[in-house]
Amino acid sequence: MILVTCAIIEKDGLVLVTQRSEKMALALKWEFPGGKVEEGESQEVCLLREIKEELNIDIKIVKPLKPNTHLYPTGKEIHLVPFICEYINGHLQLAEHADYKWLKREALLGLDWAEADIPIVQEYINM
Numbered sequence: 001m002i003l004v005t006c007a008i009i010e011k012d013g014l015v016l017v018t019q020r021s022e023k024m025a026l027a028l029k030w031e032f033p034g035g036k037v038e039e040g041e042s043q044e045v046c047l048l049r050e051i052k053e054e055l056n057i058d059i060k061i062v063k064p065l066k067p068n069t070h071l072y073p074t075g076k077e078i079h080l081v082p083f084i085c086e087y088i089n090g091h092l093q094l095a096e097h098a099d100y101k102w103l104k105r106e107a108l109l110g111l112d113w114a115e116a117d118i119p120i121v122q123e124y125i126n127m
Contacts, residue, residue: 003043003081004079012102018033059087
């Protein structure tokens with residue numbers, strides 16, 4: 001099982017979502033940005049590092065949400081740990097993703113999400 005964190009980044013009443021590139025597994029699916037926890041790294045440190053590396057922005061972690069474990073048909077199993085975060089500063093630049101959007105919470109269900117993110121999206125919308 002792969003331990004992965006993701007950030008639900010809020011700014012001015014909107015939330016940041018990112019689209020996986022064509023070169024990534026689950027190509028062009030939408031997700032909350034984040035990444036794999038490295039050995040010896042806390043989930044929070046991982047998330048701050050991944051967001052800086054992938055998006056060039058700084059965030060503040062506000063609170064965790066309920067994690068989701070998902071087994072993909074390929075046999076890859078991930079344990080996805082979401083955190084609600086606040087955008088602090090930085091000019092957003094995509095290092096790995098194809099696209100990004102700042103959306104209102106109610107618009108999130110209109111995207112083609114990576115399957116592991118779907119329960120997290122639903123929990124976030126119902127908060």
